[in-house]
Amino acid sequence: MSQEILVERDGMIATVTLNRPHKLNAMTKGMWRRLGEVFEELSADDGLRCVILRGAGSKSFSPGNDIAEFENERSNVEQARAYGKIMAHTLEALKGCRHPTVALIEGICVGGGMEIAGCCDIRICGTSSRFGAPIKRLGLVMAYAEIGALLDLVGEAYAAEILYEGSVFDAARAKEMGVVNRVVPDDVVEEEAYAAARRIAEGAPLVARWHKKFMRRLKDPTPLSEEELDEGFACFGTEDFQIGYKAFLAKEKPDFKGS
Amino acid sequence: MSQEILVERDGMIATVTLNRPHKLNAMTKGMWRRLGEVFEELSADDGLRCVILRGAGSKSFSPGNDIAEFENERSNVEQARAYGKIMAHTLEALKGCRHPTVALIEGICVGGGMEIAGCCDIRICGTSSRFGAPIKRLGLVMAYAEIGALLDLVGEAYAAEILYEGSVFDAARAKEMGVVNRVVPDDVVEEEAYAAARRIAEGAPLVARWHKKFMRRLKDPTPLSEEELDEGFACFGTEDFQIGYKAFLAKEKPDFKGS
Amino acid sequence: MSQEILVERDGMIATVTLNRPHKLNAMTKGMWRRLGEVFEELSADDGLRCVILRGAGSKSFSPGNDIAEFENERSNVEQARAYGKIMAHTLEALKGCRHPTVALIEGICVGGGMEIAGCCDIRICGTSSRFGAPIKRLGLVMAYAEIGALLDLVGEAYAAEILYEGSVFDAARAKEMGVVNRVVPDDVVEEEAYAAARRIAEGAPLVARWHKKFMRRLKDPTPLSEEELDEGFACFGTEDFQIGYKAFLAKEKPDFKGS
Numbered sequence: 144m145s146q147e148i149l150v151e152r153d154g155m156i157a158t159v160t161l162n163r164p165h166k167l168n169a170m171t172k173g174m175w176r177r178l179g180e181v182f183e184e185l186s187a188d189d190g191l192r193c194v195i196l197r198g199a200g201s202k203s204f205s206p207g208n209d210i211a212e213f214e215n216e217r218s219n220v221e222q223a224r225a226y227g228k229i230m231a232h233t234l235e236a237l238k239g240c241r242h243p244t245v246a247l248i249e250g251i252c253v254g255g256g257m258e259i260a261g262c263c264d265i266r267i268c269g270t271s272s273r274f275g276a277p278i279k280r281l282g283l284v285m286a287y288a289e290i291g292a293l294l295d296l297v298g299e300a301y302a303a304e305i306l307y308e309g310s311v312f313d314a315a316r317a318k319e320m321g322v323v324n325r326v327v328p329d330d331v332v333e334e335e336a337y338a339a340a341r342r343i344a345e346g347a348p349l350v351a352r353w354h355k356k357f358m359r360r361l362k363d364p365t366p367l368s369e370e371e372l373d374e375g376f377a378c379f380g381t382e383d384f385q386i387g388y389k390a391f392l393a394k395e396k397p398d399f400k401g402s
Numbered sequence: 403m404s405q406e407i408l409v410e411r412d413g414m415i416a417t418v419t420l421n422r423p424h425k426l427n428a429m430t431k432g433m434w435r436r437l438g439e440v441f442e443e444l445s446a447d448d449g450l451r452c453v454i455l456r457g458a459g460s461k462s463f464s465p466g467n468d469i470a471e472f473e474n475e476r477s478n479v480e481q482a483r484a485y486g487k488i489m490a491h492t493l494e495a496l497k498g499c500r501h502p503t504v505a506l507i508e509g510i511c512v513g514g515g516m517e518i519a520g521c522c523d524i525r526i527c528g529t530s531s532r533f534g535a536p537i538k539r540l541g542l543v544m545a546y547a548e549i550g551a552l553l554d555l556v557g558e559a560y561a562a563e564i565l566y567e568g569s570v571f572d573a574a575r576a577k578e579m580g581v582v583n584r585v586v587p588d589d590v591v592e593e594e595a596y597a598a599a600r601r602i603a604e605g606a607p608l609v610a611r612w613h614k615k616f617m618r619r620l621k622d623p624t625p626l627s628e629e630e631l632d633e634g635f636a637c638f639g640t641e642d643f644q645i646g647y648k649a650f651l652a653k654e655k656p657d658f659k660g661s
Numbered sequence: 662m663s664q665e666i667l668v669e670r671d672g673m674i675a676t677v678t679l680n681r682p683h684k685l686n687a688m689t690k691g692m693w694r695r696l697g698e699v700f701e702e703l704s705a706d707d708g709l710r711c712v713i714l715r716g717a718g719s720k721s722f723s724p725g726n727d728i729a730e731f732e733n734e735r736s737n738v739e740q741a742r743a744y745g746k747i748m749a750h751t752l753e754a755l756k757g758c759r760h761p762t763v764a765l766i767e768g769i770c771v772g773g774g775m776e777i778a779g780c781c782d783i784r785i786c787g788t789s790s791r792f793g794a795p796i797k798r799l800g801l802v803m804a805y806a807e808i809g810a811l812l813d814l815v816g817e818a819y820a821a822e823i824l825y826e827g828s829v830f831d832a833a834r835a836k837e838m839g840v841v842n843r844v845v846p847d848d849v850v851e852e853e854a855y856a857a858a859r860r861i862a863e864g865a866p867l868v869a870r871w872h873k874k875f876m877r878r879l880k881d882p883t884p885l886s887e888e889e890l891d892e893g894f895a896c897f898g899t900e901d902f903q904i905g906y907k908a909f910l911a912k913e914k915p916d917f918k919g920s
């Protein structure tokens with residue numbers, strides 16, 4: 144099973160691969176659990192600056208959960224709840240990863256696959272990618288954690304369309320709805336996603352982490368404390384600010400330390 | 403008056419028509435009240451799976467409230483408040499309908515008309531449809547219930563543009579702003595809206611109702627209780643899940659029972 | 662310094678200009694402070710109906726804060742906090758201006774410049790305008806006030822892309838993301854922005870102020886009081902409603918008094 148969620152690392156960029164290509168990377172309970180663990184581990188890694196999440200092969204990111212599993216793993220409410228808690232935990236681990244995350248989407252990105260991609264920060268897909276959540280055909284419901292992530296992504300009107308009509312739609316429509324940030328030709332999806340990751344990795348990593356922390360905090364309507372507001376200026380005390388500022392004046396590329 | 407809000411039913415799909423074609427379906431106080439009652443009745447009907455809302459004729463969905471009524475029904479603050487409470491109640495009844503709702507929009511969809519369409523789940527319009535809320539020319543304000551619905555639909559920046567500039571705009575601009583889900587050629591709006599309704603009606607009805615309930619619940623920032631979270635898995639105990647699952651394995655079309 | 666924030670008035674429309682063209686209108690601490698004061702003064706002016714905010718010259722709205730200032734004004738956390746409080750206060754003054762505000766954007770609109778434009782109600786730019794917030798290259802963070810405004814404007818997914826990748830992007834992409842309301846040919850940006858301002862100024866000014874007040878109120882999840890809900894109908898007691906209503910019946914252009 145651990146081979147079904149691959150983690151590779153190239154310098155400051157990690158790549159996580161949903162790796163079950165003979166099933167188009169359909170997710171199993173074990174894969175969901177492992178995916179969450181992997182993102183928690185990567186999140187804790189101070190040396191990392193960006194995580195790319197992709198599917199094995201170019202035909203599919205993921206079509207969602209493996210239906211074959213339903214008989215033994217999701218055949219009743221109790222089992223489904225246990226399974227759903229793992230999914231919710233993993234989606235939260237994706238969103239909560241301290242480092243920016245980029246979903247590299249090729250081919251099918253449906254159901255749980257679209258949910259996983261939707262919990263990354265940035266989504267880049269190819270023109271022939273396909274999206275949707277046709278679970279109403281199965282008599283299945285998106286639980287709160289899943290539907291919350293979908294609403295964050297596309298808003299009410301498109302979420303309603305996706306869930307009620309249950310259509311599978313193309314990349315252009317996905318872009319229009321806000322499902323993806325960018326659509327590029329199929330043969331450059333990988334190139335574009337890694338270029339984005341490198342742009343991210345070249346930036347000051349503490350800055351990215353603060354931005355992510357602040358954006359997540361602002362989803363909570365509780366008023367900000369003075370201490371929290373002050374954290375918005377902590378960057379001015381970092382070594383990286385000195386590096387960035389001097390590089391800017393010298394018209395050089397900064398080499399950030401993450402400190 | 404009851405003829406001015408028509409309700410027809412064809413199997414699991416109901417059609418509600420704003421039926422005052424000699425006035426382009428301009429709304430009156432009585433029509434607002436009746437529209438709310440109709441949606442409360444339809445909402446309670448377990449046999450229903452989708453409601454289409456449209457205007458009579460192909461020239462207009464609705465231009466909003468009949469100005470002729472102002473003299474007797476909205477000539478001062480007291481009257482306006484009473485009228486506004488009916489409007490707010492009806493917009494809430496539209497939003498609160500348990501079944502998915504589709505606005506079939508042909509021609510003029512302005513002011514209160516756009517508000518009514520905006521409280522449906524999905525909006526499909528023709529290329530020659532026109533939208534806007536030019537109430538600043540009348541010295542009139544959208545009350546909180548109305549402006550809240552507009553913000554949900556298009557966000558702050560476009561709501562500001564719509565209200566402050568008061569322009570009437572075309573379908574392409576409406577799409578861009580998020581006023582409508584889809585724009586189709588005028589001669590297929592009806593076909594497209596009913597096709598959407600059929601797609602919705604083919605899905606498991608309890609699933610649609612749960613999705614709608616969950617999406618509405620998530621607009622409230624109050625944390626979810628354990629019991630609420632659990633409801634996300636109740637579908638696994640339904641007969642429809644068994645039907646859907648078996649149909650999927652058999653590669654057949656499921657015939658859901660709504661139970 | 663007071664020359665660096667120009668205020669001109671033509672009837673009911675005021676124009677505020679970021680006026681430091683030899684630095685492409687880069688902002689200084691003094692300009693930030695003065696910009697806030699100016700908007701507070703304009704906000705209090707009952708005779709005003711719209712404020713246009715622009716940069717001097719056609720090459721740049723503003724590239725954001727003048728980097729040259731960092732050495733003396735933002736060299737440590739303490740200084741940055743003091744500077745940031747002025748910025749936050751000014752962004753709030755822009756948002757809180759009682760009158761509708763229109764950003765007329767030509768050329769560069771980056772960093773703090775994009776933040777300033779983003780706190781106007783409506784943004785109109787030319788096709789060759791450029792946007793972005795490449796502060797990750799400097800090791801700098803958007804504080805809460807700034808990032809909150811960015812999230813309101815473009816949502817999570819695009820805010821993440823803007824901040825993490827740090828790219829500078831063109832007007833078409835800005836439109837797609839929601840950074841601007843409208844993109845027009847460069848040589849008509851000014852014409853289009855003033856046309857919008859005139860449309861706004863022709864409307865009932867109390868209506869615009871109520872709409873703005875209500876939209877801002879709805880960002881606060883606290884339930885509305887009965888008194889607040891009632892304010893939605895106060896317009897029916899205004900002289901301007903009588904003027905608007907009579908002009909409508911007479912098919913004339915209303916001449917609102919603002920009372």
